[in-house]
Amino acid sequence: MDNIITFEDFTKVDLRIGTIIDVNDFPEARNPAYQLTIDFGTLGIKKTSAQITTLYNKEELLNRQIVAVINFPKKQIAKFMSECLVLGAVNGKDVILLNPEHRVENGSVVS
Template sequence: MDNIITFEDFTKVDLRIGTIVEVNDFPEARHPAYQLKIDFGDLGVKTSSAQITTRYEKEDLLHKQIVAVVNFPKKQIAKFMSECLVLGAVDGKDVILLNPQIKVKNGSTVS
């Protein structure tokens, strides 16, 4: 495996649990996507663009807890600023969101 990282590298990635509080269509995106607002508790509400439209309807995402990287630099996507990266498993063209099996406090760390 060519891309081995150290444990210290891994500890730099800030993975947190958040709850999706708003979902909007993102027609300006190059590939079908939603604009998400995610509540990370004490870290506040952050935005993210997610290409998950083939697997999820907007109403199914609302109030869903997810796992995201919250310490990437902001990224401009069309006219939208993405502040975190929502994580999912890629299954063909579908992305299946990673989420806790039991509801936890928003902002909880993932290790």
């Protein structure tokens, strides 16, 4: 394996639990995507886009808890500013969202 990192490298990644509180279509994206608004509790509300339209509709995403990296720099995607990265397992063109098995407090650390 060529991409080995140290434990110290891993601890720099801030993984948190958040709840999706708003979902909108993102027609300007190159690939089909949604714009998500996510509540991270005391860490605030962040927005991102996610190419998860093949397995999820907007209604089932609302109030779903997800895992996200919240300490990436902001990234401009079309006219939208992405503030975090939602994590999922990639299966071909499908992305299966990672989420806690039980409901936890928004902003909870993932380690």
